[in-house]
């Protein structure tokens with residue numbers, strides 16, 4: 001498989017006005033690449049940080065069966081309003097993933113909420129609504145992916161889209177590498193794919209977070 005891709009940072013679907021300001025979607029091309037690589041028609045695909053539903057919509061378009069969990073109720077309502085498999089998107093907290101009822105999946109793709117080491121007052125896994133430490137974040141993320149195994153077929157592939165975070169005058173949070181390391185304790189780490197994002201260079205980076213690229217960390221349920 002290719003380990004370096006250059007992709008367009010676009011989405012086909014137009015978000016409703018009230019969701020515009022928080023548009024943090026993964027581009028369609030990224031999901032298409034991994035679904036074509038690791039799944040076939042009829043396969044079951046889950047996104048445990050579903051956001052605005054990109055994984056679910058692209059999976060449905062490619063005739064895979066989408067499932068998802070999302071914490072934010074307006075994002076869940078939006079997904080329900082547009083998805084054919086409406087019953088498969090759950091409004092909930094992935095930190096209690098083991099309490100849900102899902103069939104065994106062929107593939108999982110997610111971009112977890114990002115956390116900077118210095119941002120303890122904005123804890124990522126409550127959608128930035130409480131405080132919490134970076135160590136707590138990595139620990140809870142590891143537990144979530146351990147619990148996800150309950151819903152994975154043997155050898156199912158799990159992809160995590162993530163980036164490091166570079167801020168002017170501040171130390172870099174090596175989020176991508178820390179997440180890869182912590183999840184590799186519970187799922188077999190196959191390696192990373194670097195995604196170079198097309199677009200106009202800017203101080204924030206084409207991708208954001210100070211970078212023009214992000215990573216897809218590929219794991220397997222071995």
Ligand SMILES: C[S@@+](CC[C@H](N)C(=O)[O-])C[C@H]1O[C@@H](n2cnc3c(N)ncnc32)[C@H](O)[C@@H]1O
Pocket residue numbers: 024025026027048049050051052053054055069070071072075092093094095110111112113114124125126127
């Ligand atoms: C980076 S976004 C995912 C974007 C998504 N890939 C897309 O293309 O729309 C991360 C999502 O995780 C959700 N989230 C945060 N904490 C969560 C939790 N504990 N359980 C489930 N979802 C959570 C956030 O509300 C946010 O929508």
